[in-house]
Amino acid sequence: MTTDQSMSAAVSAEGVQRSALEGLRTLAPRPLTLDDTGLSRHFLTELLIKHLYDAGLLTSKKLMQRTALAGPVLEGLIEFLRKEVLIDVHGQGFDNRELSYGLTQRGRDVAIDAFARSGYLGPAPVPVERYRELVRAQSVHGSKVTATSLNRVFESVVLRDALKEQLGPAMNSGRAIFIYGPAGTGKTYITQKLTGLFDDSCLIPYAISVNEQVVSLFDPLLHQPIEEAIHTPSLLFDQGYDARFVNCRRPRVVTGGELGMDMLEIHFNPVTKEFQAPLQLKANNGIFIIDDMGRQRATPMEIFNRWIVPMEEKRDYLTLGAGRHFQTPFDQILVFSSNINPLDLADEAFLRRIGYKIYFGYLERDEYAQIWQQVCAEKGIAFDPGLLEFAISELHARRDVALRPCHPRDLLGMAQDRVRYLGGDAASLDAQALTWAWDSYFVSLDAEVEMSPSPAAGRRNDHV
Template sequence: MDTKNNNIDVSDSEATNLPEDTVAEALPPRPTSVEETGLSPLYLADLISRQLFEQGVLDLHQLSRSSALAGSVVEAICHQLRREGRAEVRGQAEGGALRFGLTELGRVAAQEALARDGYAGPAPVPLEAYTARVRAQALSDAGISRDRVMTAFGDTVIDPALLDQLGPGLHSGRAMFIHGEPGTGKSYIARRLVRLLPGEVLIPHAILAGGKAVRCFDPAVHSPLAPVDGEGEAASLLLAQGHDPRYVRCRRPCVVVGGELTMARLEVQYDSATHIHQAPIQLLANNGMLIIDDLGRQRMPPMELFNRWIVPLEERRDFLALANGYHFSVPFDVALVFSTNLDPLSLADAAFLRRIGYKIRFAPLNQDAYRQIWALQCRESGIPFDSTLVDFVIFELHARLGVPLLACHPRDLLGLAADHLRYWGGEAPDREVLAWAWQTYFGDFSESDRAGGDGNTSGRNAS
């Protein structure tokens, strides 16, 4: 396996290597009336009030862009606010559009609205509409063929038999458990699996549940295919086609979490300072992938983490709660991938592991694959390839010292060799440089170092 560029965000650029498909279903139409938004006039009035409170005086065009609502809807809500004495006309913009600002009564009402729900972004979509949208663009309808799998990994050194396990696993939509020694390329390949997810999806800016907006679109996770603010040729074309701008056209998401994962991130997040609800990571990953990397390194017992997934995996829906205790369910359409360096049986019992359909082991490389990765890494690093040096590393270092051939070693050893050449000068490494890189990479720890000290305090400063 080629392990170069381990930190690449495959949810963004990697997916472009395959032809783009279109959204499985027709784009949702843009609502032209308050009723068609699926939101109550009261909620929309509070949303517009919050935007005016935070942004000041705005004209109808500005309000339409910030709320992602049609001008006819915004105009109706603004007239409602005027009738209630919460807003007033503040003249006209250059284009002739009316400008609106809050009255003193409106500012008080807006502050009360912000205390109830601090969200002031694009209008949310109702929970029912979100549920229907997730089901319309389900992973199970995407279809993944063997040809697509081989094409997606055509530039990667990986055993085809391993791909023939990963492909059906992703196609099935069942959870996958990837395990093996550190450095075998598990995380790298797992992240690149997003290449296999065809098509595009619509992600709402927020969903409305229990009268509260739950922020769903996250630019750190989702990769838009058109400008998010409604500007630009691509976005204008979608609006002309009647696209509802409350949704953002994105590639299928890929969310990766590791040792930093906590149980709290699997529930709706609530910021008590801003009064804003944020979707949990599995909701952000809907219609895409969620990779739990470094399983067993989290700050909770693995079984506690596993137990959190039992119901979503079996029922394909997740149960969440808002800060006020309101409970609701959302579809769980996520390709869930667990990746670990630890023994699977040390993390979970056999009964739970049976619930995970695909257990895939990543093993050390054979010599031919190691040479291929070494050659690719040389080309990537601008280092001349020398087959005799690869044999030196394989037979004189790996074999003699009993170190397995792992996919990460060519990148790491050649990286250290390049550092040496830049420091001392030189165009290509030799055996001496590679031996230095090996010793620097693996260290030279004595038995006393491993035990935490040499037991000899002579020569140490007393404290």
């Protein structure tokens, strides 16, 4: 690339960046007055006092970073706290340019009382009313999936066209999706790649406020912030979009057998005195995948019944305890995945509410061969057509084991493990190594009979 081309690319990237910033500013403008925040002065002064109690001394800049409040808002709060003799000035900071603030004894007493009511210590929250508006404005259903985008995401994935033709419209439908089929047919892998269909971002609040009760929402384990030069300290925290939000990739929340009904409700920690948002709230504007449906701690009908109202009304109802209910948006693509027949999990009345039921079955020979070749390339194994034919004809066919997408990776990986152990060339596998991997991978029928507690339980079946 020439110097001119490099400069042109840099200018183009800067233009895209500025355009993105303008979009975020429009979506969530930076509050420059107390009224703009949607929060009361009493609430915000208590939040500042708690931060000062936690840190000791803080400059205005550090307080802005901790609370995500702009300078004009913060200056008014500091002035009020000084008049109320809750904070005092401790001279210049370490850089000899900024004043530092600390609590008076009265301020410390107020902080202790504030922590007794709420342990939240973070950026200022966003009122739930503002959160509802923002979720609607950046709805995941506004990002349409096309055949081109779907083919791009699954370009290197062996997935038959019939499944693509179901998945694409399902993602655009705004309705829940039920993916089912035998174990090992790629359901989990495919569903988790669906978020790749969305290459845009959304704003996630650090926390929301419900009648000034704070519910933490941003989760660094689930939300992936987008690194951006447009949100830099040079903006002095007074420009750009509302710093109470984090610009993230659209969420992808995945849960499996560990799911319990408590994880779908607001959790209150009595020790820290903090409220934590449930999974579906963290998944808003993204995708929520419930994997291994039917194997959760809660019964299938308990979980399904929990979704009837959100699926139909596109809103959820949560409680903070003591009968304090509030409404939140339900803006997400809800995906159920199971290797159990849907009719064994839910009644027809509920299944009618799910728009798409997509079956993932076993592979054809050519599909299995494509995956086999891909795995060989990934693992640095020399592709041997004879070894592939041996696996299909001698191992799978003779033992009547269906072809599944998981088999090539598992069998070739285990065969490599053995070759490495014996000091051989892991790039070259033979039928002996593959047979050893097969015998180690599948449950031994003879061992099954020996371990069976009764003759009835010892019937010979094919188990993986």
